[in-house]
Amino acid sequence: MEFAIETDGMTRRFGNLVAVNDLTLRVPTGQIFGFLGPNGCGKSTAIRMLTGLLTPSAGTVRVLGKSLPQKAEEVRRRVGYMTQKFSLYANLTVEENLAFVANIYGMRKREAQQRCRELLEIYDLVERRLQRAGTMSGGQKQRLALATAVIHRPDLLFLDEPTSAVDPENRREFWERLFDLSDRGTTILVSTHYMDEAERCHSLAILQEGRMRAQGSPQQLMKDMGANVVEVDGDDLRALKQRLLQMPEVLSAAQLGTRLRVLVRDRVTDPGAYLRTQTGLERTWELVRPSLEDVFVICTGGSPNDRTD
């Protein structure tokens, strides 16, 4: 298999803080690869090292077969980057922003014009082309940012929390465009803290406090998480939750509306029966399909949206 990104022991320290710790990654060419983790887990720092913006404190990085940061300039021509914060010029129009970036990538006038027109079409910005970028909505800005990031048809695209300022509908639409790019052979590395987004990736790395906690396809991660998921409803769920958490085989219990979601180690062959006998409660203990959130909880001991910093 060919890899667009290969890192071995990639580490970055800021003073005493280890932002990224011993990260070893293999991102196969053509995949959509996700970094899943809470804010401050090192996603952005990892992406900045992979784009050559930051030098790793230790470890090696190879992107598109070239070593970073030595070959950063060569890699730059084949890589696109969409920053977390909108980083285009608010005072310029949509069209001017695109033309500027096209020129930066050394396109000739005709070529640049044609490519810009094409991108305006694809990213549904034709009607906005004379509008100043600063006055657009979150979704429109995000489409413009993606259009500029792919203007030179990169082989590898980095997206740092691309949908953090976008409503769910735009998010879905945005992912359609990512799949289009992926179908045409672009490798995409996207960081997110949304589970529904992570689930769309071909492959995932779960990060916490700079370390990799798990890696694999969403299906594989759910299969291998080492726990079964049981849901139960009824009264007084808060007290029940406290009781369940005391049991040795229960990894976690979390309330979801009127139901309690319980993760039980998979060495317990019949988790429903186990919980029924342990609690002595004749309720419906229903075995349900695991989700990525469950994987995340097991890997990190918390929900991805619990912490903000």
Add this chain to the structure above:
Amino acid sequence: MIVLTDLLLSLTRIRAVAHKEFKELGRDRLTFALVVMVPLVQLLLFGYAINTDVRHVPSALVDLSNTSYSRATAQAVEATQVAQFVMQLHSVEEAEAAITRGDIKAALILPTDFVQRLDTYSPLYKMPERAVPRAVGQWLVDASDTMVASAIRGLRVMPLEEVVGLMPAQQQPSFEMALYFNPEQRTVVNIVPGLLAVILTMTMILFTAVAIVREREQGNMEFLITTPVRSLELMIGKILPYILAGLVQMAIILSLGYWIFAVPINGGIGSLLVAALLFIFASLTLGLLISTVAQTQMQAMQLTIFILLPSILLSGFMFPYEAMPRGAQWLAECLPATHFMRAVRGVVLRAAEVRDLVADLLWLAGFSVVGVMVASWRFHKRLD
């Protein structure tokens, strides 16, 4: 061939950055207004306001003699236009109090024996053996401002023959004076070209420093770094529009100086352009250097002021370079403004040509080259 296409690509990128910078500058109304308004307002303000030729110093007259002679002397003093008597006081103590309060800057005391003292100036007076003629009165001066003090000091020796009713003796000057370049001794003639140096220092340094730091602050830089644009290309592209802005400012200052304040432009436009462009380059590289140090626009502004103040005070704009102690002169030599101040006054006032200003112009060119090299070395295309 590869080198050539590389160069062409490089030029394309520089043009893209410059083009973008022009558009942004054009849409940023305030900055655009500042390019024009700063020289306009400051020229009008300082051209009228700054004057080292001190006149009409508010003074008090303490006439203890109260004779027609003493009144005639006071009139003679006022006729010089250096001092103007705004109040009449009756004792030395009152005069001192008024000076302390700041009501007046100086007081002329004419003592009770004024007439006897004045007599000694009469040619009919027989001076006793070994006696020296005594002063007829005394000036009390608030000497904290040296310029006011020296103006009053100019009144130290006054011909008093007219007061006594005689024809003033024809005094033969020891030296003839030929005042070149500014025979009417108008301060504004020296101020206008100096102001050009000060305003260019301020706007050129600030604009570039802020333009680049803003790019970093707003997050544009993070995106730009991942594109093929090189740091030197980015810098040159960002500087180009401001070179034009600097030339516009120069045109405003010198043409207004000519029309409103009748400051002649004696030198050639070519020499002027060479000097101005070199200075604009030097100031822009100084701005670039600041931008590699400052993290925020606020820091960039503070650093600009840190350079601007010595550029105003030590460059020879306000106070003569020659009057400064050696150490301060060395410090002033480090500032581009000092060299341009000399060069532009040379061209505008003394019709100097490039060959007369080689030392200063070479210094400015050297400063720019070294500055750009240091700046692009300091400006990593990385975030760490």
